[in-house]
Amino acid sequence: MNLNKEVKSISVKELSEYINSGKKIPIIDVREQFEWEVCRIEGTKNIPMSRLTESIEHMPSDESTVIMCHHGVRSLNVIHYLETKGYDKLINLEGGIHAWALEVDRGMAKY
Numbered sequence: 156m157n158l159n160k161e162v163k164s165i166s167v168k169e170l171s172e173y174i175n176s177g178k179k180i181p182i183i184d185v186r187e188q189f190e191w192e193v194c195r196i197e198g199t200k201n202i203p204m205s206r207l208t209e210s211i212e213h214m215p216s217d218e219s220t221v222i223m224c225h226h227g228v229r230s231l232n233v234i235h236y237l238e239t240k241g242y243d244k245l246i247n248l249e250g251g252i253h254a255w256a257l258e259v260d261r262g263m264a265k266y
Contacts, residue, residue, distance in 0.1 A: 164247040194264040223248035
């Protein structure tokens with residue numbers, strides 16, 4: 156596994172603009188279910204990092220997919236793991252849901 160490989164990333168503002176333009180991209184939130192219930196970006200799919208190996212068949216592999224978490228650390232770890240399984244179209248959401256709440260949806264619950 157090459158951890159030095161550059162991971163593609165997108166800022167919350169770039170993702171918001173992309174979504175607002177009417178374009179669709181799968182967004183997988185790897186936070187735990189209880190975190191996802193506190194706040195989430197509409198349209199995201201929750202596949203908790205702790206259940207990733209048993210849920211891997213639900214991960215899109217043929218299209219660009221944004222992976223997100225609370226701050227962007229777990230999502231990076233998930234991307235590195237999935238790359239070892241042949242996934243190569245993954246994009247990390249910089250700053251995660253916390254950055255989204257600070258920069259895009261200021262009314263979103265924070266934790």
